[in-house]
Amino acid sequence: MHKRLHENKPVGYEELIRRNSLHVLPHYVTSFVTEGMGRRHTVIKDHRRDEYYPKPYYPGDNLCDHITFALKHEGVNLEILSAIFQQTPATEIEGHVRSTPTGKYARLIWFLYEYLTGKELDLEPVKIANYVDLLDEEFYFVGQKEAVSRQKVNNNLLGDRRYSPMVRKTEALKKYLEINFQKRTEDVVGRYPEDLLQRAISYLYFKETKSSFEIERATPDQKRAARFVELLKSADKTNFFTKDNIIMLQQAIVDSRFANEDFRKDQNYVGQSLGFGREIVHFISPRPEDLPDLMEGMFKCHEMMAASRVHPVIAATIIAFGFVFMHPFDDGNGRIHRFLIHNILATTKFTPDDIIFPVSATLVQNMKHYDETLELFSKPLLPLIDYDITDTGEMKVNNDTSLHYRFIDMTAIAERMFWFIETTIEKELVSELDLLVNYSKAKSCIQDIVDMPDRLIDLFIRICRENGGRLSQNKRKSLFDMLTDGEVVSLEECVKKAFSLKEPQL
Known part of the structure; x- marks a missing residue:
């Protein structure tokens, strides 16, 4: 042969x-x-x-x-290195380091073995050598340097061994870093009158709340929606990513019957029921016994990134998406995940004062793109998990999976996160502000014709706009029978003109 x-x-x-x-x-x-x-x-x-x-x-x-x-x-x-070192005899690493004790890569291997396993090798500290960075900051987003004298290595990971995702500086991310998003936002809002912007804030808080629930096909009652709005309003004032605050947040936004006093004690997953005990599983979260350590690692990572002044969008990606992958509660994980995006962008002043990015509205408009972003982690993860599901839908994970959630490569997720934010500023924010401008025009026109209560004006505009600029006969009789036929025609014209609506084709 x-x-x-x-x-x-x-x-x-x-x-x-x-x-x-x-x-x-x-x-x-x-x-x-x-x-x-x-x-x-x-x-x-x-x-x-x-x-x-x-x-x-x-x-x-x-x-x-x-x-x-x-x-x-x-x-x-x-x-991969953690999994390798779990199988590798210490003597093999020791022998390699002794062969080139001051070599850059030998020292990195030595440091990583001790750091990831928590075991100290039988080696004397390096005496004469220059410090080397663990991560090349030309290639990675990095944290503050911690000098480790034993191997003469600068540990500049974003977190610690419990939770430390990686984000590489790809060409796409480098291009996003050159964009002044704050200036872009100021340019957008600067096109609109100040009085409209003041009214817009309340509307944008409501819109973001509605969109965040809509993603999960949920309709909140008025009290829960109002609580979520108030939380969004305080997103720039409080660090919500602590254990006490995140539990408080979950209790505030879910049905009280499903509120948690602590992180979940059961295995949860995201799936689709086919009935008769059959499930299509899309994503499996960490085992409940692994959650405390993982979550403490996330809290520490958040602190470390804040101290290192890591770019706000990178920090928001690592914490918000990391949170939804941990799925630490029985309910509300998705809404908290999206809330954390606002919280981190606002507290780092990435979001300008007195504005909110309607990110969830962008996600609603781009659900396929959003789902694909989540699947960047969930799809390759699923084949690695050995699990059983009972007839009642309860899951048990049979293998140790914690390592998969600790060191996620979030590079591609960060690229999409930037895209969502850019789209929010350039399209969604403009669309929402334009909508309010058009609404103001329609309302002013209607008030010049009929002096109706604001509630009825709002209702007329909404119904007429949803119906292509016409009021249906049923709505006319049940809600606006106090108006004359001529008034209805004139009010319809107000709405059509304000929103540039064309006559529906018959």
Whole structure:
């Protein structure tokens, strides 16, 4: 038999996964070394890619050779490294470090082994060497540097070993970082009169509340809707992402019968019931016994990012999406997830004072895009979880899954988060403000014709607008029989003109 001329050998993380039969989330890049001597080339697949290296790049056959290749060419993947170190004898790492005790990648491997396992290796501290950063800040969003003298490594992760997602500085994210979103927002609102903006704020709070519930196909009663509005109004004044505050928030926005006193004690999941005990499962959250540690890690990560002045949209992505992936409550997780976006953007002053971005309204208008964003994590996660579901819909997770939720690569999610915010400012905010301008025109026109109570004017505008500029005969008789036929025609014209509505086709 002839050997294939150009056989591709997996290297780095892909080889580590294959060799150790790891059940982990895939790394964003898969690397191969070819038998040929051609140039390195890249094949892009959505937000992932394959890298092909010529033969001289082959790192060697032992485990630390491939870890070194991964750290050098593929970046830091804490989930894969944690899983590897759980299977690796300490002596293997010690032997590798002793062979190059001051080498950059040997020290990084040594630091990561001790950091992720909590075990100290039988090695003497490095005495003569320059400090090296764990994450390259040209390539990653990073936290404040913590100098670790033992290995002469600067730990600049965004969180700690309990929860520390990664966000890479892709070309898309670099472009978003160049945009002055505050200036864009000021330019948008500057087109509208001050008195309208003052009225718009209350409307935008209500709109955001309605949209956030609508995403979950829920209709809140007036009290819960009013509570959510009041919470949104205080989003710029309070850090809601503490354990006490997040529990208070959940209790305020859900039916009191489903309010939690603490994080959930049962396994929950997101699925679709087909009846007769059959379920299509879309997402499985962490086991309840893993939640306390994960959530404490999230709270710490939030504190660390605030101290490091991490970009507000990156911080909002890591906390808000991390929260919905944790799903720590029996109900209300989605609404809290979206509320946290507002809370973080407002407290970091990313959102200008006296304005609210109707982000949930943008999500409602782009539900497919929103669902796909959540699926960036949930889809590759699902095959890694071993679970059983009873006839009553109760789930039990049989394997240890906590590692999958600790070090999520949120790069692609952050890219979409920026897109949602840009779309909110450029389209949704403009649309909502234009709607209020048109409403004011219609109301003023109606008041010039008939001196009706505001409630009836609002009702007439809403019904007429929803019906293409016409008032149906049934609504005419049941709600506006006090108006003459001529008045109704004139009021319809007010609405059609204000909202640029065309006559419906018969």
